[in-house]
Amino acid sequence: MSTQPVLIAGEWRAAAGRKTFHAENPTTGEPLPEEFPVSDWTDCDRALDAAAAAATELRQTPPERIASFLKRYAERIEGRASELVAMANLETALPNKPRLADVELPRTTDQLRQAAAAALEGSWRLATIDTKLNLRSYLAPLGPVLVLGPNNFPFAYNSVAGGDFVAAIAVGNPVIAKAHPGHPSTSRLLAEEAFAALGDCGLPLAAVQMIFDLAPEDGVRCASDSRLGGIGFTGSRSGGLKLKAAADGAGKPVYLEMSSVNPVVILPGALIERHSNIAEEFTGSCLAADGQFCTSPGLVILLDGGMAEAFIQEVKARLNGAPPSTLLSAGVARQLAAGVNAWREAGAEVVTGGNPLPGPGYHFANTLLRVEGNTFLKAAQQLQTESFGNASLLVVARDATEAAQVVERLEGNLTGSIYSDTHGADDALYAELAPRLRSRVGRFLNDKMPTGVAVAPAMNHGGPFPATGHPGFTAVGLPAALRRFAMLQCFDHVRPDRLPPALQDKNPNGKMWRLIDGQWSRSDVARDGHPNRV
């Protein structure tokens, strides 16, 4: 079978480099038949040139056309759903149903449609008009965006269909997608539909480009190239930090989602009140997708005494009673074992699991470790190693003071949860711990496990470094996620007919919220300057 082509500059063409790779079937560990190219710098260079030209064209493209592309692409994905689901299942071992067919694929097309609606409506631009000074500003496209997706969501975070992709496109930026080499065929099918949808809707054909893999040095070179506008990355901390260093040095905005252990604090009163329920919730959250979610609860903080030991035994029993699923890849299995070993070396003890399971395919025993609070404080960094997969670490603090110290040593995380009782017994402890946890996480939860990230305007799938690269932005939740791939543009004394439609006196669609002289309004700018009342 010949090597698959890459999508560059408006055509499927043979990749320039000579290296190739095969994806693996995680249930068997065997290579899959299709051969994919590792692109070299020639491919990147061509893609960057084509993206720069497409960026110029897209800046002049009305949002209606961009929205029509996003909707058409969603339809096309639905038209090819069964093939996509089968292929993603083959490449990732994620279940066809409900996960791929009933949850992730609909979420992906929903994201495309939400992004289309956001592009059409335009409020994401935060258009701001000072009528007296004739000063008008809004968010505008950044330029070509390099998107690198993760292994764990073959649809919803796919670099050519997922969250970063839809956000970058909805703003009006071309995307250069680097597929994750764990699911290249799924990515190829998606890119085929994206490409066809571009043609259907008359968008520049280089608005979406895709390569399958890249040497790390070419990725870094790409991230600092002057033709690039910005970067969206979801993946490992080590890979993210390399891209960040390159992008930062070149002054390119880079949005990373790198790693998170998602601490869950369970207070004593909550355990007395409902330890069985919480054990069930926790185990369910831990094992969802075999723990291969960015928001999987990897670190639980308990206080010694009370029902803590009963809770631990219950969790242990539940973990032991659940069959482990197949992990995404050999690499995930290796990293998971390494993470659990790092915990053990730092003084954590195995409650259950802790070992890989025999093949075929990649499996790890459902795993729980525990460590005392004072041991955690001595090796806080090592004990926050992300063990991506079905493993969690319990930290048992001696008392409230030690629990607070543990929380203060936490790195930046995507999420942090506190469970407390409903009658006030935990309130004093909550008041001590909540502010400390709050400032260290992007999304703060009460009485709820962190998995399940709603695509909704108030969502924050972000957080302080090293969970992400900037604590002011979210990767999920529309339209907020669009603002990452935008630059702030101000128009000072620009003649009315030369203003972009979103900043002209007349509200271009009657729906866009604009901040006119300090008032949010959907009206036109009136002759006296202020918004007309609707």
Next chain:
Amino acid sequence: MSTQPVLIAGEWRAAAGRKTFHAENPTTGEPLPEEFPVSDWTDCDRALDAAAAAATELRQTPPERIASFLKRYAERIEGRASELVAMANLETALPNKPRLADVELPRTTDQLRQAAAAALEGSWRLATIDTKLNLRSYLAPLGPVLVLGPNNFPFAYNSVAGGDFVAAIAVGNPVIAKAHPGHPSTSRLLAEEAFAALGDCGLPLAAVQMIFDLAPEDGVRCASDSRLGGIGFTGSRSGGLKLKAAADGAGKPVYLEMSSVNPVVILPGALIERHSNIAEEFTGSCLAADGQFCTSPGLVILLDGGMAEAFIQEVKARLNGAPPSTLLSAGVARQLAAGVNAWREAGAEVVTGGNPLPGPGYHFANTLLRVEGNTFLKAAQQLQTESFGNASLLVVARDATEAAQVVERLEGNLTGSIYSDTHGADDALYAELAPRLRSRVGRFLNDKMPTGVAVAPAMNHGGPFPATGHPGFTAVGLPAALRRFAMLQCFDHVRPDRLPPALQDKNPNGKMWRLIDGQWSRSDVARDGHPNRV
């Protein structure tokens, strides 16, 4: 006279560190009498500890108290205005009137009051509420902010009173100010009033701290310290890039305003229509504050032929007829000479000036150089060296194609202007050049010089790298400038009485705009979820 104390951890205390310095009187070149300390790491360490504690306290402080501090500080500055103006004049040679007394000091107190109003009103938080999911998010304090101010605005950008300071404080962050060593006494007077105002209003006394100078390696260490939340810097590109590298490596948000040549394109029709007016505007903008503004027009692009030579001769005559002012410091004079030399070495020719003038004090002849478009294209980077002061470079392009090439070689800038005629003769050329210039600058102007930065909601004093470190944010314009020093915090299923006031169902002040289920509203969240109509 003994060495001045630093303001750390709620008291004026002797600096650790033994090095000292004196500021200079720029009109004489003589050192001024007061002796100031160069702080060492011990001072930074103490300041960071105190700032971290103050940050925790400020997170619990109601916005009313923060606003009262900002207003009280403005009053106190006004109460000491004549002393402040006299001192700033002595240290910077900027004119008492109108500049310091009638423009910059009122602008500074106005910024403090606008920031107070923004803190009170709260709309800067972009509070977003999804009622069905009970998901609520807003922007919250980032933690201690290190502010480093520039030499050219002793009040309005002073690290202990200016734009970055007010934005960081209004969000609820403590500030560690590093004074500019060009105006330490002015900074000391301001810090005295800030400190007194903290006491007047019951804010944590370490919410404002100030040191006078710092070894570069301690600045870098501070920028990457885990206790720090973020950084605001205005100054040279070399200094900014060092801080950026340190902050980026530690994952700290860093907002820099580094350098800008502020290109002005003057189209042929505009010169035919009104070359004298434009020459007058340009000369006035160039020489305002002796060219020592971040938005000074340092690069002008003309097309050969037509009235271009007449315009150049008129500018030359106006520059020759205006007396040069005193420059801020020996360093500014040295850098200005070096910048003009860099232009000459790259092939630019002197039209007028180009040389330092004899003392006492620091003066440079009003300076204009010119270079042909094709020469510019050969040395575009060197010819974009910022010559901070009263010098500008004309680029004369052979034709429209070359003008477009010149624009495409421009680095990121704070501003870019295009002058065109009012009868349509320049429209085709404008259409070619405007999109190219638009994406390279933060503020785009028509028929207007870039100096004069209004403190207004739609202002963007920002732009692509290397003008700043991130193209999505503005350093001037309230409340938008506040968003730099904030993190996005989401509350998922958090119990109602534990939500911060800004996210509770009841709008805390009845004035804060919140995005409730996709609608901007000042109302409470109604029982059915949606905002009550006002």
